[in-house]
Amino acid sequence: MTKVDRRIRKGARFSKQVQAFVKATEAKxxxxxxxxxxxxxxxxxxxxPVxxxxxxxxxxxxIxxxxAGAVDAEDKDGSAVVxxxxxxxxxxxxGETVFITNNLPYARRLEFGWSQQAPKGMVRTTLANVKDILEEAAK
Structure with a gap:
């Protein structure tokens, strides 16, 4: 085997290692x-609020x-909807956009303090903690 052949083999192995790294990184x-x-x-x-x-x-x-529209479902503890x-x-x-929405007519009022159970809303308080959620997801 010549030096050129060895270099080609090393290059091919390196290329496979890079491809494996890219695939693992994408999956993570x-x-x-x-x-x-x-x-x-x-x-x-x-x-x-419930x-x-x-x-x-x-x-x-x-995704x-x-x-659009509302769902005909009741879920007091939230486990079924999650x-x-x-x-x-x-x-x-x-790269995909994820929408999380509640289309009930009173959702906006609940978000902006209509309920004593969630006076600061649900979406705004969650977004304030999204850094922690992301860090936990990355572990």
Whole structure:
């Protein structure tokens, strides 16, 4: 085997190592995006005021497009909605836009202090903690 052949082999191995690194990095980045979105969803749902559970049950996730309409669901503890909507995040990747929305007519009022249970809202308080959610997702 000549020096040139050895260099070509080393170059091919290096190229494979770089490709493996890129693939692993992409997978980790996508996992962080998914975990961050799931953390934001869980926080928003948990911070939501609850009476009948209709408001909590109406949080929706959309990838690329904002969900329309309301959901006919009640979820007092929030676990069903986090499970249902969290499943939509399974394939989310870096660069995709994730929408987390509640389309009930009174959602805006609740966000801006209409409820004693969530006087500072749900989305605003979650966004104030998004750095912590992201750091946890990146672990």
């Amino acid at each position: 980045a996508n996992e962080v995006v998914r975990k961050t979105a799931l953390g934001v969803l869980a926080n928003v749902v948990t911070a939501s 009476d009948t559970g209709r408001f909590r049950g109406n949080w929706q996730v959309g 690329g497009d904002r969900p 499970s249902r909507e969290g499943a939509k995040l399974e394939g989310v990747a870096v």
